[in-house]
Amino acid sequence: MAFEGLAERLQSTLQKIRGKGKVTEADVKAMMREVRLALLYADVNLKVVKDFIQRVSERAVGQEVMKSLTPGQQVIKVVKEELTALMGGEAEKLAVSDKPPTVIMMVGLQGAGKTTTSGKLANLLRKKYNRTPLLVAADIYRPAAVSQLQTLGKQLGVPVYSSEENADPVEIAKQALKKAAEEHYDTVIIDTAGRLHVDERLMDELKNMKEAVDPDEILLVVDAMTGQDAVNVAERFSGQLGITGVVLTKLDGDTRGGAALSIRAVTNKPIKFVGMGEKLDALEPFHPERMASRILGMGDVLTLIEKAQAAVDEEKAKELEKKMRTMSFTLNDFLEQLNQVRKMGPLQELLKMLPGAGRIKGLDNLEISEKQLKHVEAIIQSMTPEERENPEIINSSRRKRIAKGSGRPVQEVNRLLKQFDEMKKMMKQLSNMQKGKKKGGFPFSFPF
Incomplete structure (x- = not known):
């Protein structure tokens, strides 16, 4: 991170x-x-x-x-x-055109993740803001750039405009705008061509496209892992093209963070989004105050809540709360909750969003990998429906069968069942406290 x-x-x-x-x-x-x-x-x-x-x-x-x-x-x-x-003070939202479609030009050098980020942005706008985006494949130079965007569009269910006949990126962008107006797409995201370095030919093409489509946003995509190079690229694009904002990719990687702390001060352009992983939903609006809190170990509860709201089904959450209160919580419910937590992102990163998490000893060494969570899922799925509903019937021979079926040691099966039993006991204590049956304070103390 x-x-x-x-x-x-x-x-x-x-x-x-x-x-x-x-x-x-x-x-x-x-x-x-x-x-x-x-x-x-x-x-x-x-x-x-x-x-x-x-x-x-x-x-x-x-x-x-x-x-x-x-x-x-x-x-x-x-x-x-x-x-x-x-880092900019307050989060800055995307500019939205009074007359649809809103046009966003994605610019940057090759290798920064521009095409993938275009797909991620379309996904974010569609899911979180109920927009109807159209992706435009205007990078005709990089081999497979068009097919990459088409693949992303297919995965996300977002249409992609491309042209095999026209080899002029500016004309492709103009035709895409025409299509968006005719078919009522409210947002057009243009994936433009990049270069290995900033050159005159690249800038001329981008300036011509800017003049032709009059974009509401020109977002520069830069790789956070390149440090000061990212700042230098941002400065040159800002000076020559007039960008409106920056998207930092790979902020979840092994990067020291210098780009995120320098770009606003050097270019006076806001960081609008950050890429926090390889998955297509791993793009987040950038909130300077929340990032400052995370850097200083004060947590980032608001982002954690937003992730939970996006991942958790409200009706299922109410149903789960009722089951927890009536002590009818089963391993099926546990598996469902596990899958919803996995949608929110790596558990280590979620824990670091809690206030004071930086001062918890051993948190950095905590390794709860996707592989371990899959092992838990395999164990539960190797149980019969009756065993998932009533784990107390799982005797020694059943445990051996479950271990064999999941390809995990019997010790892991035992550990999972023990943890589930302890969790149910804790739920019972909490339920009793809510009913007023416990007096004299909490039966256990929280570590904060």
């Missing part, structure tokens, strides 16, 4: 000052030295680092901190606010 190294360094630095009842200029200076090193290590632009350190230092030794009751926490608040401002 991006920012891991930066987050670890910043959280460690801020922890030293968190509980201080009095903060001196010397404390702030020492902290800023470490913050500066952390940002530079994360490949943040040097000028951006200098400006950030100056702003935080001035505020951290100002009256708002020195005269507050909790100076240590006030300094952390200043750092979070300035980190948020550095």
Whole structure:
């Protein structure tokens, strides 16, 4: 996950000052030295680092901190606010045309993930915002670019406009707009051609297309893993083409985060979306404040809630709540819940969105892989319908049969059944508390 190294360094630095009842200029200076090193290590632009350190230092030794009751926490608040401002302050939405269709040009260099991101954006707009997008294959130079977009469109159920007869990308874009108007598509996403580097021919073609289709958005797709190179590319595209926003791809990879922290300050263009995985639903609107909270170990509960709302069926959730209250929760229900959680993304990433998760020992070493979840699914699916409804009937011989059927050791079957039994006991305790049967507080304590 991006920012891991930066987050670890910043959280460690801020922890030293968190509980201080009095903060001196010397404390702030020492902290800023470490913050500066952390940002530079994360490949943040040097000028951006200098400006950030100056702003935080001035505020951290100002009256708002020195005269507050909790100076240590006030300094952390200043750092979070300035980190948020550095990334743009507030989330910026896509521009929407008053007269459909809204036209979005996707631009960038080869290898940044432009074609895949075009598909992801179409999917996001369709599912979350009820738009009816049309994808346009205007990259006629890269081998298989058109067929790649067509494959993505087929997977997503989104139509793709392409032309085998016309070899002019600008004309393809114009014809696509005509089709969108005739067939009532409200959003047109044009996947334009890229190059290995910014050159005059590329820019001329993009400028001609911009003039021809008058886009509402020109989104530059850059690879977050290229660090300062991504910032340099953004600066050149912004200066020559006039982009309206940036999409950072591969932010879930082994990237230090410098691009995300530098692009807004260098180009004055907002990051509008971030790619957080390879799946076609792994594109998220970029929220500077939420990202700042995650970097500083304060969690990102709003994004977690949004992921849950998108993955969980409301009617099934109500039915599940009723089953939990009446103690009729079965292994079938457990399997269904497991699949819904898997839709939300990797469990380690979800846990890191909880406030204070960064301070939980061993979380970074926690490995709950997709393979392990599939093992649990295989074990449950190897049970008979009766066994899933009544796990208490599963004796020693049944456990051996289930282990053989799922291809897993008997110990794993035993562990799953034990965990399920403990979970049901916990549900019973919670249910009893709600009915007012328990007195004298909670029967167990939460670790926060």
